[in-house]
Amino acid sequence: MKAKLLIIDDDESLSSFLGEMFKEDYDIANFSDPSVAIQYLRENHVDVVLTDMIMPKISGMEILQIVKSESFDVDVIVMTAFSNVENAVEMMKKGAVDYIVKPFKPDELSLRLKNIFSKRKLIEDNVFLHKVVDTLYRPENMIGESASMREVYRLIEVFSQNDLPVLITGETGVGKELTAKALHFSGKRKGKRFVSINCSAIPDNLLESELFGHMKGSFSGAGANKKGLFELAEGGTIFLDEIGDLPLSLQPKLLRTLQEREVRPLGGTHDIIVDVRVICATNKDLMKMIQEKEFRIDLYYRINAASIHLSPLRERKEDIALYVSHFFAGKKKVHPKALRLLYQYPWPGNVRELKHVVERLMILTDGKVITPFDIPPLLIKHPPSFDCEQSYTDSKRKLVDEFDLKIITGALLKCYGNVTKAAKEVGLDRRNFQKLMRKCKITHDSFIENRKSDASN
Ligand SMILES: Nc1ncnc2c1ncn2[C@@H]1O[C@H](COP(=O)(O)OP(=O)(O)O)[C@@H](O)[C@H]1O
Numbered sequence: 212m213k214a215k216l217l218i219i220d221d222d223e224s225l226s227s228f229l230g231e232m233f234k235e236d237y238d239i240a241n242f243s244d245p246s247v248a249i250q251y252l253r254e255n256h257v258d259v260v261l262t263d264m265i266m267p268k269i270s271g272m273e274i275l276q277i278v279k280s281e282s283f284d285v286d287v288i289v290m291t292a293f294s295n296v297e298n299a300v301e302m303m304k305k306g307a308v309d310y311i312v313k314p315f316k317p318d319e320l321s322l323r324l325k326n327i328f329s330k331r332k333l334i335e336d337n338v339f340l341h342k343v344v345d346t347l348y349r350p351e352n353m354i355g356e357s358a359s360m361r362e363v364y365r366l367i368e369v370f371s372q373n374d375l376p377v378l379i380t381g382e383t384g385v386g387k388e389l390t391a392k393a394l395h396f397s398g399k400r401k402g403k404r405f406v407s408i409n410c411s412a413i414p415d416n417l418l419e420s421e422l423f424g425h426m427k428g429s430f431s432g433a434g435a436n437k438k439g440l441f442e443l444a445e446g447g448t449i450f451l452d453e454i455g456d457l458p459l460s461l462q463p464k465l466l467r468t469l470q471e472r473e474v475r476p477l478g479g480t481h482d483i484i485v486d487v488r489v490i491c492a493t494n495k496d497l498m499k500m501i502q503e504k505e506f507r508i509d510l511y512y513r514i515n516a517a518s519i520h521l522s523p524l525r526e527r528k529e530d531i532a533l534y535v536s537h538f539f540a541g542k543k544k545v546h547p548k549a550l551r552l553l554y555q556y557p558w559p560g561n562v563r564e565l566k567h568v569v570e571r572l573m574i575l576t577d578g579k580v581i582t583p584f585d586i587p588p589l590l591i592k593h594p595p596s597f598d599c600e601q602s603y604t605d606s607k608r609k610l611v612d613e614f615d616l617k618i619i620t621g622a623l624l625k626c627y628g629n630v631t632k633a634a635k636e637v638g639l640d641r642r643n644f645q646k647l648m649r650k651c652k653i654t655h656d657s658f659i660e661n662r663k664s665d666a667s668n
């Protein structure tokens with residue numbers, strides 16, 4: 212859809228000439244009577260108004276005033292004679308976006324219009340993206356119904372309403388960054404930036420300039436002045452991830468920033484006042500680091516005015532099924548027996564690891580149902596270790612039996628209880644497969660019964 216350009220000039224030949232000229236690029240409405248144009252503005256969507264300054268009855272200035280007072284989302288550009296440039300400047304002060312002096316070359320006007328429209332497009336995209344991001348990171352979009360996750364949601368709600376520094380703790384992959392974003396995007400700073408930096412990913416000597424900025428020539432390689440992230444986050448939130456890796460040498464400077472709400476760029480002579488909320492995260496034991504003199508206790512108390520702890524996934528197993536179905540997004544179902552295998556795994560990489568496993572299963576499995584056979588072997592709990600009290604033969608038999616059981620049930624599950632197909636699946640003939648089924652005490656009927664009860668659980 213073309214953008215709408217409204218042209219107003221009492222000189223009818225000029226307004227229709229301009230209309231002709233721009234009709235390829237824009238959807239045009241042109242008027243020589245400003246009062247009709249205003250009526251049109253009130254009833255139609257218009258992006259940009261190109262208006263003459265001096266006209267009988269209604270002036271360009273009055274049109275601008277109407278646009279502003281009735282808060283149309285319209286940009287106004289004025290055409291004016293050279294003798295009237297001062298008025299045009301006055302109009303810019305009142306909110307016109309640009310002016311052009313008559314007589315002008317059509318190309319010049321064309322260029323100015325292009326700039327105005329592309330700026331409008333940027334602003335529109337930005338508003339749209341803000342809306343998308345807003346809905347992405349709301350706590351309502353976080354998954355998990357365990358008591359510990361509900362406590363996390365409660366804390367997000369409380370802390371998003373104030374400006375206290377928050378320390379988010381928990382193992383890798385538990386959702387610390389997601390929590391920080393939820394805090395930002397549900398608070399009053401959500402229209403401003405969320406700036407994130409991982410303190411462990413940036414070499415110590417660059418971290419200071421990254422955070423606080425630098426002046427040209429303050430160190431070799433500092434070719435131009437550069438704003439630090441604190442300045443870039445003005446009005447918004449800075450997320451200092453892996454704060455435990457902030458070098459001791461930088462800790463006093465961060466402490467000062469938190470206390471004074473000021474930053475001083477490297478090589479700078481003035482402090483710059485910043486209004487930024489600070490959220491930190493770590494998977495390290497900061498208390499232990501304090502004892503070992505690797506982290507300053509005064510900084511710890513500053514960043515830890517409020518805290519949120521995220522439990523590892525293995526301590527809230529009830530959430531596993533929720534994550535699995537959320538990440539599969541209805542595209543696949545997981546058989547209860549496969550789910551059981553996922554419950555047994557300790558998930559050292561937490562939700563991130565689970566998400567990756569699901570993404571892999573999405574790509575690598577054909578069927579609609581994920582069976583125990585599909586679960587990557589690495590995730591399957593190792594067989595129980597040998598009990599020294601047991602004889603070698605007993606232990607071995609137990610292991611072999613467990614192995615057979617796993618293979619047989621896995622194949623049956625995959626083939627929906629069809630014995631002939633299941634035998635083929637594991638490379639046995641039907642007779643030998645049935646022999647194994649008897650040894651494992653699986654009858655066809657008991658298998659189907661089991662499946663039904665699993666499915667209804
Ligand atoms: N509660 C949750 N709901 C939905 N997705 C989550 C949740 N927690 C973590 N994730 C997902 O897991 C991955 C890791 O989360 P992240 O916040 O980066 O963890 P951390 O910062 O603790 O290492 C991300 O893809 C994130 O979207």
Ligand SMILES: [Mg+2]
Pocket residue numbers: 384387388452
């Ligand atoms: Mg992280």
